[in-house]
Amino acid sequence: MIYFVTSNKGKFAEAREVFEDLVQKNIGYPELQANTLEEVVAFGLVDVTARLKVPVIIEDAGLFIEGLNGFPGVYSAYVQKTLGNPGILKLMEGVEDRRAYFASIVGYAEPGMEPVAFRGEVWGTIGFEARGAMGFGYDPIFYLGDKSMAQVETEEKNKMSHRGRSMRALKEWLDNRQLRRN
Amino acid sequence: MIYFVTSNKGKFAEAREVFEDLVQKNIGYPELQANTLEEVVAFGLVDVTARLKVPVIIEDAGLFIEGLNGFPGVYSAYVQKTLGNPGILKLMEGVEDRRAYFASIVGYAEPGMEPVAFRGEVWGTIGFEARGAMGFGYDPIFYLGDKSMAQVETEEKNKMSHRGRSMRALKEWLDNRQLRRN
Numbered sequence: 001m002i003y004f005v006t007s008n009k010g011k012f013a014e015a016r017e018v019f020e021d022l023v024q025k026n027i028g029y030p031e032l033q034a035n036t037l038e039e040v041v042a043f044g045l046v047d048v049t050a051r052l053k054v055p056v057i058i059e060d061a062g063l064f065i066e067g068l069n070g071f072p073g074v075y076s077a078y079v080q081k082t083l084g085n086p087g088i089l090k091l092m093e094g095v096e097d098r099r100a101y102f103a104s105i106v107g108y109a110e111p112g113m114e115p116v117a118f119r120g121e122v123w124g125t126i127g128f129e130a131r132g133a134m135g136f137g138y139d140p141i142f143y144l145g146d147k148s149m150a151q152v153e154t155e156e157k158n159k160m161s162h163r164g165r166s167m168r169a170l171k172e173w174l175d176n177r178q179l180r181r182n
Numbered sequence: 183m184i185y186f187v188t189s190n191k192g193k194f195a196e197a198r199e200v201f202e203d204l205v206q207k208n209i210g211y212p213e214l215q216a217n218t219l220e221e222v223v224a225f226g227l228v229d230v231t232a233r234l235k236v237p238v239i240i241e242d243a244g245l246f247i248e249g250l251n252g253f254p255g256v257y258s259a260y261v262q263k264t265l266g267n268p269g270i271l272k273l274m275e276g277v278e279d280r281r282a283y284f285a286s287i288v289g290y291a292e293p294g295m296e297p298v299a300f301r302g303e304v305w306g307t308i309g310f311e312a313r314g315a316m317g318f319g320y321d322p323i324f325y326l327g328d329k330s331m332a333q334v335e336t337e338e339k340n341k342m343s344h345r346g347r348s349m350r351a352l353k354e355w356l357d358n359r360q361l362r363r364n
Contacts, residue, residue: 030212031214032215033213033215033222033260069264069265071264073260073264074215075260082251082253083250083251090273091269
């Protein structure tokens with residue numbers, strides 16, 4: 001059994017598709033104002049592992065827009081709350097380079113080992129309007145071809161999403177470790 | 183003598199106008215992704231006072247725009263770096279409520295006492311263009327009447343600025359404490 005420390009039900013639902021024995025633990029941790037998601041996760045794990053002496057996962061994700069110098073990046077959650085998708089679409093008016101990627105970093109730790117972290121990315125473009133009602137956050141304005149991420153079922157989304165990828169990378173690492181031990 | 187832990191020369195110059203015996207110390211500290219500047223400062227002070235056993239100041243500031251739900255707020259430095267003033271002006275297109283305030287929180291600690299914190303604010307409006315070359319950051323788009331904050335000399339700016347106010351509030355507190363002790 002692994003604890004996933006998060007307050008976000010959408011994230012938990014996605015991670016649960018990869019790890020069946022996952023338990024949501026909403027106990028919070030200090031999130032750093034850092035330049036990279038990796039730093040945020042590493043700092044958070046120090047806090048979480050000091051309190052929970054069991055296998056734990058934490059995850060941080062962000063949307064990085066090329067034409068906006070990586071904005072909203074590490075602060076994607078705050079920007080979603082204040083400006084939302086209409087704010088992003090406004091900022092993108094007249095911006096030619098609409099390429100963007102979602103990144104997810106999942107950190108894993110258990111007592112007596114060095115924490116590990118895995119990255120997942122998915123590249124797409126920022127659309128000209130919000131579409132779709134599935135997913136959450138920036139999904140409606142993030143396009144893969146002619147479909148937004150919010151027009152894709154969770155199961156399908158998981159196959160290609162940043163979070164699906166980082167979670168599966170961790171899963172693979174854990175499975176391989178198990179094999180090495182046997 | 184007081185150490186001001188900051189990497190920002192502009193901030194240091196402004197604080198130096200209030201505290202003559204101030205020394206800039208560029209040693210960094212973890213900045214939290216928090217909802218308020220007060221939380222950022224309190225968390226940072228814990229780290230700084232663990233390393234420096236002398237009187238220390240840290241300060242965090244932000245621009246809070248009413249019509250943008252408080253954006254960029256606690257993340258003002260990051261937003262200045264990525265979107266800059268042109269990004270803010272773009273977001274403000276068509277927004278009626280252009281009221282905004284700068285807030286500064288200064289935290290002070292010395293060995294053997296509970297840390298204290300003081301707030302300074304200055305209210306103005308977001309202009310329709312950037313003006314002036316003094317100051318730094320958002321000063322050119324933050325207007326007090328028909329002048330931007332970047333069209334005002336440092337000494338004059340200090341009299342009314344958020345940082346001048348928080349620093350003077352701390353100065354007053356320190357002076358009064360000195361009086362009480364004598």
